[in-house]
Amino acid sequence: MKRPRFESCRGYPMxxxxxxxxxxxxxxxxLIAADPLIGELVEAGxxxxxxxxxxxxSGLAGIIVAQQVSVASANAIWARVTARFDxxxxxxxxxxxxxxxxxxxxxxxxxxxxxxxxxxxxxxxLPTEALGAMAPDExxxxxxxxxxxxxxxxEIYLLFCLGHPDIFPAGDLALQEAAxxxxxxxxxxxxxxxxxxxxxxxxxxxxVAARVLWAYYRIARHGREGxxxxxxxxx
Numbered sequence: 475m476k477r478p479r480f481e482s483c484r485g486y487p488m489x490x491x492x493x494x495x496x497x498x499x500x501x502x503x504x505l506i507a508a509d510p511l512i513g514e515l516v517e518a519g520x521x522x523x524x525x526x527x528x529x530x531x532s533g534l535a536g537i538i539v540a541q542q543v544s545v546a547s548a549n550a551i552w553a554r555v556t557a558r559f560d561x562x563x564x565x566x567x568x569x570x571x572x573x574x575x576x577x578x579x580x581x582x583x584x585x586x587x588x589x590x591x592x593x594x595x596x597x598x599x600l601p602t603e604a605l606g607a608m609a610p611d612e613x614x615x616x617x618x619x620x621x622x623x624x625x626x627x628x629e630i631y632l633l634f635c636l637g638h639p640d641i642f643p644a645g646d647l648a649l650q651e652a653a654x655x656x657x658x659x660x661x662x663x664x665x666x667x668x669x670x671x672x673x674x675x676x677x678x679x680x681x682v683a684a685r686v687l688w689a690y691y692r693i694a695r696h697g698r699e700g701x702x703x704x705x706x707x708x709x
Contacts, residue, residue, distance in 0.1 A: 491637035492681065498524055501639050505679035505686075512676075512683060515656060515690045522685035525634055530602045531595050532562045533635035537627050538587055539580070551579035564592035587622025594620040606636045633681050642680035644668040649684055652691035 490497050502522075506513040527533040539555060540548040555578045559566050568589060575585045594600035600620050605613045610632060617628035629643040643649060645665040653671065654662045663671060676683035 490639070492524070492633075492639050493526070493637045495524055497637070498522070498682070498685075501679055501682045502686075505676060505682045508679065509675050509683075511656065512686055515686050518690070519693050520686050520690035522682070522689040525685075526637065527635045529606075529635045531564045531567070531592060534591050534602075534623070534627070534631055535562060535567075535588055537630050537634075538584060538591070538622065541584075541627070547579075554578040555580070564596040567592045568596065590622040591620055605632075610638060610641060633684065639681045640678045642669065642672040642676070642684050644672060646684075648691045649687050652687035652694065655694050656687065656690055 490500065492498050492501060502512075502516070506516065527536055535555070536552060539552050543551070556562060558574065558578055559570070572585065575588075580588070591600070595602055600616060605616060608616065613632060613636075614625065614628040617623045617631060618625060626643050626645055629641050632638040632641045633643070647662075650662045650664070650668055653659065653668055657671070672680045672683060
């Protein structure tokens with residue numbers, strides 16, 4: 475599936491979508507020019523990986539599978555899911571039994587959520603092919619109208635499946651903690667506060683700033699226990 479291009483947003487010149495290393499480097503250069511702190515984080519080792527996912531049901535499913543579990547568990551479950559469903563398509567997933575899905579390692583809540591997403595796509599209620607042409611707020615609204623997709627999942631989908639350069643999942647606990655550390659804040663900023671910080675400092679490169687902060691978080695928290703869980707939708 476071809477990733478769409480995005481137009482200018484709120485009067486700011488938008489960088490091209492992040493669909494490869496060249497695009498990421500270009501946007502990262504613009505972000506560093508706007509905020510030298512980002513350059514300091516990158517020099518400290520927080521140059522972000524590309525992390526692209528396929529759009530459509532497969533991309534959404536991968537994001538949902540990875541929520542609130544360890545990276546190792548997510549990778550193991552995802553490997554079983556993609557081995558069982560090749561290709562991973564909504565109708566095939568809907569035809570699978572509970573036993574099939576449990577064998578993949580899916581919990582009952584994730585089974586329900588993934589089925590809801592697969593049904594919405596199959597019935598045309600979630601037009602994944604059209605999401606890239608929508609304004610970000612409109613695309614997020616379309617995604618979150620489906621039970622099982624919360625704001626975090628929707629924003630991650632726009633970032634890593636459609637390559638949007640200016641989406642910032644401010645409700646993400648890892649981003650909040652990374653911002654606290656990078657900006658030397660007294661406490662972890664709440665979602666509303668972090669959105670305001672991102673808009674002031676990093677628009678229209680907020681998606682790239684998020685990637686840098688996640689990379690910085692991994693460096694800062696490496697080897698420590700009790701780190702916040704990445705990717706929990708508040709639904």
